[in-house]
Amino acid sequence: MNTIKADQIIELEPSFIKVPYEQIRKSFRSQYKHIEKDTVYMQEKIESSIRNSELSVEKGIETLADIRKHVDKLSRRLQKFKELDAVQINKIEKRIKNLLEIEEVTSPTAPEFTAWCKTRLHRVIVDYLLREGLTGTAQRVAKESHIEDMVDIDLFTQAEKIEQALRNHSCKECLAWCTENKSNLRKMRSTLEFNLRLQEHIELARGNKGLEAITYAQKYLTPWNATEHKRIGQAMGLLAYSSDTQCQPYKDLYDHARWQELIDQFRTDNFALCSLTSHPLLSITLQAGLSALKTPQCYVPEDQNVNCPICDNQTLGNLAEKLPLSHHVNSTIVCRISGKIMNEDNPPMLLPNGRVYSLHVSVCKSNRSGV
């Protein structure tokens, strides 16, 4: 790499700025809802007091005290929002500053670029650890690398609590999250809430609580009738079968694997709502590099190169499997044993068996069998 293309580097991480921005947007919407709700309440109280010509002084004082209580409550709530917003604004400032650093660097050999790449590597590692559920380790790495403002540990910690609850077969926490994000989930046409409600219904059926299951279905499943008619029918049919049934689709409905599906769906929806990439940044960054190296020979066992990361089909080769091949205008001949480029300083040598290796191959890999 001879020049730094900052825009291309930044493009790899759309969530870097978007995540805190989305958090502020979410907070703004919540604040707006609270203000609107409390204003309507207070306005109604005042108007009904004005209309009431027989309002006693005591009753008037009582109404004023009630309004005052509401104003105090609202102001405390808004103060809390303000503090949380300040944290997110600080994150955005730090992140923009970090991106500006790369804009100003001109050479890939500059120490500023090395330092920036090191910070990015730490960020990418923290992101990977968080997605793997290793929150403690991620916190340590973030603290030691001084990048706490550049990673979204809080977001993953909250998500981990909900995932843990689902692992313990409790839908309550995830349903509360669905209520919190109702309008956005509706816009996304998410079926997460329905699937959670269906799971609660299944658990009632598993516990032989048929009547409770029917009441539950009437309250929480029927509102989805327009789009989930078939599955609601299956849910009601389920009540006629015990949990050890072999009959489909009821066997699958009783399957505990559904809990993992709920976790996966929550993850997908949560990442989409927070503008987080669905794949870890580590995979995305690695794939960007691997696509520049991938050749058709990488997956032909006898043509593999010891120095090519993709030729190791068990690790990085596996990650690069679905990537397009790299586009090379000029071919470079590389010795498959030494991994060195063959040119005038290291010419290709033809062996009697018809194979071609670079001249320096025996020097570099003299201990390799068959050379």
Ligand SMILES: [Zn+2]
């Ligand atoms: Zn290769």
